[in-house]
Amino acid sequence: MSSAPAPPPAAPQPPTEIKLYSHSTLFYWWPVWLLGLILGGLTMLSGEYMVIIPPGGEARRQFQVQTPEGKLEPREGVLLKPVPFDKDHLRKHLPPNADEDDLRKDPELRLHSTSRKAYGGIFATVLLLVIFITNVPLRGMWSVLIIVMIIMLSVIFALAGLWDKILTTVKALDIRLSAGGYFFIALGLLGLWFFAFFFFDRQVYITFVPGAFKVSLEIGAGEKQYDTMGMTIEKERSDLFRHWILGLGSGDLIVRTSGADRHEFRLNNVLFINHKLKMIEEMQRVRQGRPTRSSGVTSSRAPVPASP
Secondary structure (H helix, E strand, O other): OOOOOOOOOOOOOOOOOEEEEOOOHHHHHHHHHHHHHHHHHHHHHHOEEEOOOOOOOEEEEEEEEEOOOOOEEEEEEEEOOOOOOOOOHHHHOOOOOOOHHHHOOOOOOOEEEOOOOHHHHHHHHHHHHHHHHHHOOOEOHHHHHHHHHHHHHHHHHHHHOOHHHHHHHHHHOOOOOOHHHHHHHHHHHHHHHHHHHHHHHHHOEEEEEOOEEEEEOOOOOOOEEEEOOOOEEEEEOOEHHHHHHHOOOOEEEEEEOOOOOOOEEEEEEEOOHHHHHHHHHHHHHHHHOOOOOOOOOOOEOOOEEOOO
16 A cells, blocks of 8 residues: 655745844954964963073073082073172062062972964964954955955065065064963953953844844844835945955945935944845745745845845
C-alpha cells in the first residue's frame, strides 16, 4: 500500500520586527583591543622581563662572578655604581625602591616583557592606522586613490633602492611595552567598547514592522512611528577601509519618508546592512501578499522606492 506524499515543508516566515542600530566609531577599534590582548599574552608566555637600570649602570658580557664553590665564571649583567649615602640615594637602586623596606629585600622581576621588539612596532602601527581610518573619511575615489598611491610608492621605492634604507631605519626603532601595558590598554578599551556596543549604541535605532517603522534617534527620547508608504532607503557603503575592513560589512543608512511632512533619518555604522535590508524587504513583500523574489530595495548612493 502506497503512503501519501509528505506535505512540503512550510516556507520560513520573515520576522515581524527588525531593529537597526546606529553604532559609534568606537566599534571600529576592535583590532586594537584584540591585538593588545594577543601581544600581552605572547609577552607573558615569553618568560622574559624588563629591568629598569638607574643612571650610571655598566653593562658587560664578561663580568667575573665568584660561584659558591669559589670558582670565577664569566657572566653577563649590569653593574651599578656605588650608592652614596645621601638623601637622594633611593633613586640609584634597582626598583622597587620606594622606601627603606624595599632596600632590605632583593629586587623582584615584575615587568614582563619580550626581546621581540616587533611587537611594539606592530601595535603602534595598528593603533595609528585605526585612528586615521576612524577619523578621516575615505569615501569613493579617495579609497581607490590611497590604494593606488601605496602601490605606486612601493614600486618607486623598490626601483630607487630605498626599501633597504627604510627597513634599516625601522629596525633601529625600538618600541616596547610590558605585558601590563598591553593588558591595561586592551582591557580598558575593551570595557569601553562593550559599554558602547551593548548599551550606549542600542539607544539609537530604527525598528521596522509590517507597514511601519519606529524611530528613536536620541538617547532617552521616545519612539515616533511612520508609515512605510512611499518610504525610500539609501545605503552608503563607499568607505572601503571603514565599512569593509574594520566594519566587517557595515554601512550608513538613510531612510526618507514621503508626503507633505517629509523626514530624513540617518543611521551610521549599521552592521550587516545588506542582510538586514533584505529581511526588511521580505517582510514588506509578505505583508502585501507579493511573491518572493530577489531584493531590490537597497541601493548604493541612490535611493530606490521601498514597498509602495
